[in-house]
Amino acid sequence: MPDFEPKIVAFLCNWCSYAGADLAGVSRIQYPTNIRVIKVPCSGRINLLYIIRALQKGVDGILVSGCHPGDCHYISGNLFARRKFALMKKFLEYIGIEPERVQFTWVSAAEGTRFAQVVEKVTNDIRKLGPLKYFRKNDYNDKKCNFSSTSENPNFLSGAVNK
Amino acid sequence: MKSIESEIKDLIKKLFSEKKIEVFIGYENGTLPLRTTPYFVSPNDDLDKLAWNRFCSNNLAVYLPRVVAKKKGGNSCKVGILCKGCDSRSVVGLIKEKQLSRNDVFIIGIVCPGIIDTKKILSEIKSSDIEHIDEDDENIMVKFKDGKKNFRKKDHLYECCINCEFTTPFVYDTLIGDGKSSSNTITSSQKVAEFSAKSRQERWQIFEQELTKCIRCYACRNACPNCYCKECFAEQTKPKWFSVTNDLSDIIFYHIGRIFHQAGRCVDCGACVRACPMDVDLRLFTRMLVDEVKERFGYDPGLNFEEAPPLTTFASDDKQEFITEPS
Numbered sequence: 001m002p003d004f005e006p007k008i009v010a011f012l013c014n015w016c017s018y019a020g021a022d023l024a025g026v027s028r029i030q031y032p033t034n035i036r037v038i039k040v041p042c043s044g045r046i047n048l049l050y051i052i053r054a055l056q057k058g059v060d061g062i063l064v065s066g067c068h069p070g071d072c073h074y075i076s077g078n079l080f081a082r083r084k085f086a087l088m089k090k091f092l093e094y095i096g097i098e099p100e101r102v103q104f105t106w107v108s109a110a111e112g113t114r115f116a117q118v119v120e121k122v123t124n125d126i127r128k129l130g131p132l133k134y135f136r137k138n139d140y141n142d143k144k145c146n147f148s149s150t151s152e153n154p155n156f157l158s159g160a161v162n163k
Numbered sequence: 164m165k166s167i168e169s170e171i172k173d174l175i176k177k178l179f180s181e182k183k184i185e186v187f188i189g190y191e192n193g194t195l196p197l198r199t200t201p202y203f204v205s206p207n208d209d210l211d212k213l214a215w216n217r218f219c220s221n222n223l224a225v226y227l228p229r230v231v232a233k234k235k236g237g238n239s240c241k242v243g244i245l246c247k248g249c250d251s252r253s254v255v256g257l258i259k260e261k262q263l264s265r266n267d268v269f270i271i272g273i274v275c276p277g278i279i280d281t282k283k284i285l286s287e288i289k290s291s292d293i294e295h296i297d298e299d300d301e302n303i304m305v306k307f308k309d310g311k312k313n314f315r316k317k318d319h320l321y322e323c324c325i326n327c328e329f330t331t332p333f334v335y336d337t338l339i340g341d342g343k344s345s346s347n348t349i350t351s352s353q354k355v356a357e358f359s360a361k362s363r364q365e366r367w368q369i370f371e372q373e374l375t376k377c378i379r380c381y382a383c384r385n386a387c388p389n390c391y392c393k394e395c396f397a398e399q400t401k402p403k404w405f406s407v408t409n410d411l412s413d414i415i416f417y418h419i420g421r422i423f424h425q426a427g428r429c430v431d432c433g434a435c436v437r438a439c440p441m442d443v444d445l446r447l448f449t450r451m452l453v454d455e456v457k458e459r460f461g462y463d464p465g466l467n468f469e470e471a472p473p474l475t476t477f478a479s480d481d482k483q484e485f486i487t488e489p490s
């Protein structure tokens with residue numbers, strides 16, 4: 001898929017990563033334009049439902065970024081978040097979502113360059129994966145869950161998977 | 164098992180007469196053979212109906228917060244409950260999450276012999292043919308019109324009961340049964356390891372395939388003691404997380420949400436799996452988080468009162484191997 005440009009939602013914390021992105025901007029550092037930034041008060045505000053909602057509604061990947069551990073504006077928001085992120089990452093990978101689609105990182109307000117590099121890497125990763133072809137809301141139009149189906153009829157989904 | 168049943172009844176009678184409890188949550192036999200149903204006993208109710216057998220599968224802890232809230236009418240009477248090993252872990256979880264206080268409940272702990280999967284038996288015989296059921300140490304003996312059949316208990320257990328390490332309740336006020344203690348540590352599940360070894364596509368395919376069976380009845384949520392939220396994300400309208408449709412995408416959304424909400428809380432009691440009318444193998448996914456939490460944070464849900472649940476705390480040196488570094 002040579003000219004596929006992924007849509008990526010970036011959840012950036014207000015105090016470090018958003019400011020880091022700002023710094024990248026005012027420093028005129030070039031980075032891919034695939035990300036759509038959503039500012040959150042703290043990386044601790046991130047809920048797994050935000051991530052899967054975005055994937056369901058049509059983005060190809062997610063980047064979540066907060067302050068480096070120890071630098072959180074709220075002291076420990078990112079440390080609580082780190083535990084949640086670890087489980088999210090493992091769980092999504094376990095059920096079969098590519099680990100590169102959902103990435104977590106830390107960027108401080110002084111790290112404009114790091115921000116640009118991370119966005120570059122995430123965009124490249126997701127570009128390589130191609131568009132998200134499963135789980136999207138409209139992927140299953142032809143395959144409504146069949147209320148009369150039972151486990152004896154395992155074939156009614158065939159074709160919906162990874163088409 | 165008769166004697167244990169009468170032991171429980173005597174104990175409840177005593178608790179009622181001493182006004183130690185106001186209501187008791189136990190089991191009675193269901194209207195269908197090989198099934199039981201929860202029984203809420205008040206002092207004047209018929210205790211003879213109360214049952215304890217190898218089909219008492221419900222995790223009764225799910226009712227506790229509501230029953231306790233109802234009974235808190237100014238007096239200090241408690242709610243009594245019959246708890247198997249896993250149920251007692253759920254009660255501990257509820258206490259730690261401040262849905263109950265230890266003083267609200269009187270726990271009759273029962274050393275669990277493993278619960279029998281009715282569906283496994285019914286895959287071999289028809290429920291309508293059954294005339295009489297009896298049990299001894301090894302077998303369930305089912306008599307029907309033209310003959311009888313023995314079912315080895317060991318071979319007909321629920322999946323989560325097969326390698327259960329928590330058969331003896333962790334907290335109780337009285338313990339019934341022979342308390343040979345269980346090992347009480349989580350060992351990682353083979354099933355999860357086997358699933359992880361599959362390719363990514365295969366894993367997603369299996370996940371999706373399992374969930375195509377789901378009819379979104381939410382029984383799995385309602386049966387789970389951890390799902391006490393007054394307003395579940397599945398029904399929230401502000402924000403509305405996902406739509407009420409039969410689109411597989413929305414069904415997957417619900418399950419990712421629900422299963423992840425159990426991270427660090429699930430006690431692997433299997434109540435969600437048993438509640439499912441469509442036989443969705445939810446345990447394949449809930450169990451992964453149990454193992455992961457144990458491995459990463461060394462936490463066993465429902466096995467102590469002191470340790471903070473893993474997602475309500477942190478360590479400054481928590482592992483962060485998953486963080487993306489610019490390359």
Ligand code: SF4
Nearest residue numbers: 387429430432433435
């Ligand atoms: S998710 Fe299922 S196995 Fe886990 S505690 Fe809830 S009902 Fe029990």
Ligand code: SF4
Nearest residue numbers: 390392395396421424
């Ligand atoms: S699924 Fe989540 S939001 Fe819903 S009741 Fe359970 S824990 Fe609460």
Ligand code: SF4
Nearest residue numbers: 377378380381383439
């Ligand atoms: S109990 Fe089964 S059918 Fe009902 S919502 Fe849960 S998984 Fe779906």
